[in-house]
Amino acid sequence: MSFVLMLALVAPPAFNALPPEPLLQPELVQRLVDPPRCLQASCLSGEWAEDARPRIPAGQLRVDGSALPGGGGRLRLPEGRQDWVKAQGSNARVGLQYGTRRGKTGQTSVSLTMEPAYRLQGGVDDGIEGTGPVLRGQIAWSHALGDHAQVSQTARLEAGQGRAYLRNSLSLNWQLHPQWSLGTGVDTRHDSAVSSRNQTDMTVKLRYLF
Numbered sequence: 001m002s003f004v005l006m007l008a009l010v011a012p013p014a015f016n017a018l019p020p021e022p023l024l025q026p027e028l029v030q031r032l033v034d035p036p037r038c039l040q041a042s043c044l045s046g047e048w049a050e051d052a053r054p055r056i057p058a059g060q061l062r063v064d065g066s067a068l069p070g071g072g073g074r075l076r077l078p079e080g081r082q083d084w085v086k087a088q089g090s091n092a093r094v095g096l097q098y099g100t101r102r103g104k105t106g107q108t109s110v111s112l113t114m115e116p117a118y119r120l121q122g123g124v125d126d127g128i129e130g131t132g133p134v135l136r137g138q139i140a141w142s143h144a145l146g147d148h149a150q151v152s153q154t155a156r157l158e159a160g161q162g163r164a165y166l167r168n169s170l171s172l173n174w175q176l177h178p179q180w181s182l183g184t185g186v187d188t189r190h191d192s193a194v195s196s197r198n199q200t201d202m203t204v205k206l207r208y209l210f
Helices: 002-010 026-033
Strands: 081-089 093-105 108-119 132-145 149-160 163-177 180-191 199-208
Touching: 093 132
Parallel strands: none
Antiparallel strands: 081 093, 093 108, 108 132, 132 149, 149 163, 163 180, 180 199
């Protein structure tokens, strides 16, 4: 014990006054106490500011997303044409319909639809006699014959599960009087798998509007 006490008395003062090792470096402590402002998210040169966009010389047009083909993700259609995508669903079939309709060009109009779907009930709404994934397509057109008559046709085909069902309807309508009209038509149905569903109907209808 006396040896340890003697060593402490004769040791140089610098040895006895060694400071404790700091846990963090001074530079790191300064960063924690006063973080630099450059860490804040900001626009350094005003690139995102509307008034910072470069000016376009006179006589030139700014090119952006709306000037690209498709209008920046939105399909641009010719005059008189309409396209749509919508969900279709019933107790018999659920799916998605893609369609396009041409506006009247003179006296004629045409529409085309395509429907990938899943058939829940077979043999109904002009479909195959079965269930499962199906693909349905339809084309419809009409043409005015003068001011009082119109001819129209609708062809609908559904295929799936190794089967196909086709329905084709052709009709002609006359406006005889503001309250009277006469319609004639031929309706043909064909099932590739069930021959008993094949039939052709001809109709003549006289309508009166009360």
